[in-house]
Amino acid sequence: KYFVPRFMFMRDEQFHIMCLDDMNRFLGCYKLFSGVPNAAEISIRKIVEVALSCNATKVVAAHNHPDGVALPSQSDRELTRKIESALAPMGIQLIDHIIVGGDDFVSLREDRLHSR
Numbered sequence: 001k002y003f004v005p006r007f008m009f010m011r012d013e014q015f016h017i018m019c020l021d022d023m024n025r026f027l028g029c030y031k032l033f034s035g036v037p038n039a040a041e042i043s044i045r046k047i048v049e050v051a052l053s054c055n056a057t058k059v060v061a062a063h064n065h066p067d068g069v070a071l072p073s074q075s076d077r078e079l080t081r082k083i084e085s086a087l088a089p090m091g092i093q094l095i096d097h098i099i100v101g102g103d104d105f106v107s108l109r110e111d112r113l114h115s116r
Contacts, residue, residue, distance in 0.1 A: 002018070002029075003016070003062045003098050003100050003105065004100050004103060004104075004105055006029075006062075006100075007062070007063075007064035007100040008100075008102065008103060010064050010066060011066055012034050012035055012066060013034065013035045013063060013064060013065070013066055014031055014033065014034040014035075014063060014064055015031070015032050015033040015034070015042055015061070015062070015063040016029055016030060016031050016032065016061075016062050016063070017029070017030055017032060017047055017050060017051065017059050017060065017061050017062070018059065018060040018062070019050070019051055019054035019056035019058075019059055020056060020057070020058040020059070020060070020095075021055070021056065021057055021058070022057045022058075024058065027054045027055070027056055028054055030050050032046055032047060032050060033046075042079060044082055044083060044086045045086075047059070047061070047083055047086070047087070048086050048087060048090060048092075051087060051090070051092050052090060052092075056092055057091065057092055057093065058092065058093045058094075058095050059083075059087060059092055059093070059094050059095065060094075060095055060096045060097075060098065061080070061083055061094060061096070061097040061098070062097070062098040062099070062100065063076075063097075063098075063099060063100070064099070064100045064101065065099060065100070065101040067101065068101045068102035068104075069101045070099050070100060070101030070102070070104045070105050070106045071099075071101070071106060072099050072106055072108055072111060076097070076099060076108070077108065079097075080094070080097040080108050083097070095109065096108065096109040097109070
């Protein structure tokens, strides 16, 4: 409900993170990267820095697919694993990675649970 309207009419790919505390209270949502219609350069270091600066213990990553198709690519799955691996040693949990395409979205967390 939060990310779909935020990305709905974006023409370029954007990457945001939502920072939460232990009680899942909203600490902020930050646009970290934007790119051309089919790609955005993502810095794992920047994601970690922003999460730490918010004193977040949980993060939700989100990005859009401007073509309107919310299906995750292999690179989306790899990015999710990299973010998770970088945040974990800092005591920060990646609770989901949401991909928005038009008015549709995919939760990589739910996708991972269903594909086991």
